[in-house]
Amino acid sequence: MTEDKKNENPEQGNTESQDASEEETRDVSMFCPKGDVLVIAEQILGDLQPVTLELLGAGRILADKMDQSLKCLIMGHELGDLPQQLLEYGADEVFVADHEKLKNYRTLPYRRVVCDFLESLPEPPHTCLLGSTTTGRDLAPRIAAHFETGLTADTTELDIGPYDHKSKVDPSKVGLYPNCLYAIRPSFGESLKARILGPWKNPQMATTRPGVMTPLKRDKNRKGEIKKIPVNLQDNDLRLEVVEVVREIAKGVKLTEADVIVAGGYGLGTQEGFNLIKQLADCFENSAVGASRKVVDLGWIPYQHQVGQTGKTVRPKLYIACGISGAIQHRVGMSKSGLILAINKDPDAPIFKFAHQGIVGDCYQVIPELIEQLKKQMSKDKNKDKDQGVEAVVGTH
Amino acid sequence: MSGYKIIVMIKQVPDQGSKAGLNPDGTIDRARAKRMLNPFDRFALQAALHTKKTYGGTVTAISMGPPPAVEILLEALAHGVDQAFLLSDRRLAASDTLATAYALYKTIEYVGDFDIIYCGLQTTDGDTAQVGPQLAERLGLPQITYCEDFSVKNGKVRARRIIEGGHQEVEVKPPVLVTIANSYHPLEYKSFRGAWRVQRLQRDKEALEKIVKTVNLDDVGADPDRCGLKGSPTIVAKTEKVGELGGSCTMHEGESTEHMVREVVACGALNEFLAH
Structure with missing residues (x-):
């Protein structure tokens, strides 16, 4: 099965010999324009997970900083007043994917809905946040790999700020990025905090540790839009079956x-x-x-x-x-x-x-x-x- | 089916329990650090070997890293793995999880057919738990992450995976990618046969190279532009030292136990939460 393709030109010219006089900082804001912040909500058997409210709190701050809207996507079946709650905890728009087959979390059907939803938007969100839970850490990498975009795991701080990229490894990336997601996480085994960026492409993704961000106070007067979105699952998405869900409270x-x-x-x-x-x-x-x-x-x-x-x-x-x-x-x-x-x-x-x-x-x-x-x-x-x-x-x- | 074709993905990581190779600023000097098999991968290895032992099949271990990573592949061999591949290439330096998953995906394609791929839940150096699912995405596979236990029946893998405050029982027909949580059974001791086999192979370079194959990006047909720094959508832009905390601890020391405990209880904070 392996076709040993001889690479005729293995060390293909790293076109690094670009004009050195072009030292001026290039505005590359078109790479990651400002955009909405999307939180992917998490519920288990109809219980909204606390991390979702925390993400809405964090997402609200990021969205306000860019003067953009905070979107929230929730998936499941017969979700009752959960979408309304998401508005009351800070979302401007809530998108609801309600389908019998989405009742319990499963990687592939949820992945399908999120990918379809992101593709249906005229512009990708600037930032997409999930919880660093067993669900978020299962789903987020699939989405990031599908869109070939950056994902930072287990963040403990989030912010929006500029970044001046100087490394010439890839000359097309050099320049000043005005609105980057700063995804900050402790660097393991080292008493360090690392700021991780991926401004080349939206959405810039991160998962956030439960218990770290602060949720907003619930405000029953907050208004916003709740929209149903279509769910188009394929047979392929249903390969894995959830036989049972056990809560060990x-x-x-x-x-x-x-x-x-x-x-x-x-x-x-x-x-x-x-x-x-x-x-x-x-x-x-x-x-x-x-x-x-x-x-x-x-x-x-x-x-x-x-x-x-x-x-x-x-x-x-x-x-x-x-x-x-x-x-x-x-x-x-x-x-x-x-x-x-x-x-x-x-x-x-x-x-x-x-x-x-x-x-x-x-x-x-x-x-x-x-x-x-x-x-x-x-x-x-x-x-x-x-x-x-x-x-x-x-x-x- | 004459047994399962099993792949186990493993990684060599710096031993963070040892002080060797720790720079004064807290970062790790990977060249000097002691190296070890990623502790999470021990569970994946156990899962792979258990599958082989119980249901029959062959186990192939795959790793990516600099040449010394051969050490962990030999360790896997001593535990009973049949053959191993090391993807080693300077152009992989600074790969983030997406680039890593791409390179491993090409390596798996190169290695060939499989039924089940086992991965550790995460590594202790990267700590992201992302490469497994990203690899599954590249391969178009269903996945079972946080798997605590599993069995194979009627050609289906049935597994228990951890969820917040409980667990799910799931069922899927291979091919599937499974990441094993550290609540799974610990890795059994090396087998006598395996250890003996490794000893013999270490004396016979030619035979060793047939069992533990080192391949590079060109061998597996991976696009170098999608690997390393160039193929990575994330970069570490800045690191800062986490400041020393507090220093305001009220210490109780050198007194009788009873006295020290009374002082702590007297501060009142504990009483607030007492059961009734």
């Missing part, structure tokens, strides 16, 4: 929605340490158990609990890190927590550089003591509740 691994996360790391020494972590988590209302990557890789606890660069980004009100050193990979996933309490044997552990409260000590001594004192506090609170009635209940939140 009961298991309590709602890391991104928990108020309190108690997380364990390699410093626990053994898998059994997580029993202690769970006991501590149980002391709190709406709590969840988190973990560092190392212990997930070791199989001490399932992947769903992993916090950090390759796991979840969380922003609980209280984060208790037990035996976690606090490497950058973990930090980027939790540093925005309200209060960080770190328990670690090593006083020089990086976690103490960004925790708010630090206890230097052995987890197996500190955690049981902490549980005991918290339990005393709880029984005290209970008595107080009895005395003060309703007021105390209001006070607790």
Whole structure:
């Protein structure tokens, strides 16, 4: 099957010998003109995912910066008031693809709808945003590859700004790009933030980590347009079947929605340490158990609990890190927590550089003591509740 | 069908757990850094070998990278992979995910027919999880990403894939591209036979080159303009150091455990969230 085509001219002239006098900055704004911002919404079994609202918040800022409109595309079946909600959270126009076969997320049918939709627009959007979720990270690369456009994964900041491209590797690209999507993400294993650009072609695409951007307040008076769009699926798109969708809410691994996360790391020494972590988590209302990557890789606890660069980004009100050193990979996933309490044997552990409260000590001594004192506090609170009635209940939140 | 034709895509990455090759500014000097098989790819390798062992077939490992990446292909061979290809070409330098997916797509076309392609969920150096789906797009394949477990029955792959707050059970007829999550079974130890085979091959260069083939862009018929910096629609325009955070940690140290814990509890912030 391989036809060894001899390349007659392997090192074909890199036409780099262009006139050196042409040093002046060229305006190449035609490459990526201003345009709308498109958010691709995500719903599971009719629940709008929080990241979609966060993307609308971020997208609103980008669209306003360019003085353009914020579009939102939602796919599914019998979506009820979800399109209306998208307007109320900041979209100017909502496009709805409603089809029985779109009920559950599947790569190929969703890919078809997004690609057809983008092709139907007179101008491609300037920016296209998806969540860095299992769905967004599944779908976005297909769209980007189809349109051969740039895609940045897992961004934590977005902005619009100019870029002066000087590299002459491809002379046709040299020039000043006035409106680039700045897709900013932490660079893994390095304490660096990278600004990634792809201004040569619209849409400039990015996925954004859940829990990082701030959604707008819901405004029931916001007006906008809701439009149905056609869905034309092909047999080829339906090769894969979804047999079942299982939501595991009961298991309590709602890391991104928990108020309190108690997380364990390699410093626990053994898998059994997580029993202690769970006991501590149980002391709190709406709590969840988190973990560092190392212990997930070791199989001490399932992947769903992993916090950090390759796991979840969380922003609980209280984060208790037990035996976690606090490497950058973990930090980027939790540093925005309200209060960080770190328990670690090593006083020089990086976690103490960004925790708010630090206890230097052995987890197996500190955690049981902490549980005991918290339990005393709880029984005290209970008595107080009895005395003060309703007021105390209001006070607790 | 006499067994499945399985391809597993693997990559060599810098070992970020080791301090070797770390520049003072926090960037990685890839030439000096210790190298390792991308940890996520260990799960893909396990999936490929499990498929072969359970349902029969052959496994071909494919990698792209500079010549030292042969190391991970030998490692894969020792685990039981049948043959391997390394796409190595200076013109691939600075490829982003789209350019990488294109080059790998041409390599797979060159390698030949397949039923299932396994990839790791993502790499630890790029961390995008994009190359798998982009490769599937180029090949026009259905994909199953975040796959935690699978079986093959009646000529169909049935898989469990993670979704937000749960999972999906999906079913598809090969050919298909599957990316394996790190909640899948860990890679088993090298097989005695495999390790012995690699030892023997390392002493016989000619035989080795037949099993582990190194190819370049011209061999696989890839357009150099669609690879490397030129074929990449994204560039890293700027990097900046993430500033040292806080430094305002209230430390409790050197006192009795009971005392330290009391001090923390006394600050009140924990009480706010107590269960009732």
